Amino acid sequence: MVIAALRPLREAGVPLLNQAVLLKGVNDDVAALQALSTRLFDAGVLPYYLHLLDRVHGAAHFLVSTRRARLLVRGLRESLPGYLVPRLVREEPGQPSKTPLAP
Numbered sequence: 001m002v003i004a005a006l007r008p009l010r011e012a013g014v015p016l017l018n019q020a021v022l023l024k025g026v027n028d029d030v031a032a033l034q035a036l037s038t039r040l041f042d043a044g045v046l047p048y049y050l051h052l053l054d055r056v057h058g059a060a061h062f063l064v065s066t067r068r069a070r071l072l073v074r075g076l077r078e079s080l081p082g083y084l085v086p087r088l089v090r091e092e093p094g095q096p097s098k099t100p101l102a103p
Contacts, residue, residue: 016045016046017046017049018047019048022050022069023053024062024063037084049098051091052069073103074103
């Protein structure tokens with residue numbers, strides 16, 4: 001259903017980029033992230049950002065450490081072509097844009 005809804009956008013030449021949030025116990029393993037990147041690309045969507053979770057009340061149980069996130073992205077780099085590896089970023093209060101996290 002979502003893939004079909006994206007078709008008119010792709011056909012119109014709209015660049016489709018994905019932003020995913022890294023969540024402990026949901027998508028915090030290389031296999032899940034590989035599957036996401038591959039499915040996105042097959043649907044014509046480029047994996048663009050992988051966000052660390054914003055520190056908000058009630059969501060701490062989903063928090064993935066920066067160290068673990070970097071290891072996951074490293075695992076993706078070892079197993080996927082570069083264009084399928086999203087950029088690891090975080091939101092920083094007061095900053096005008098997302099902050100990339102170096103590998």
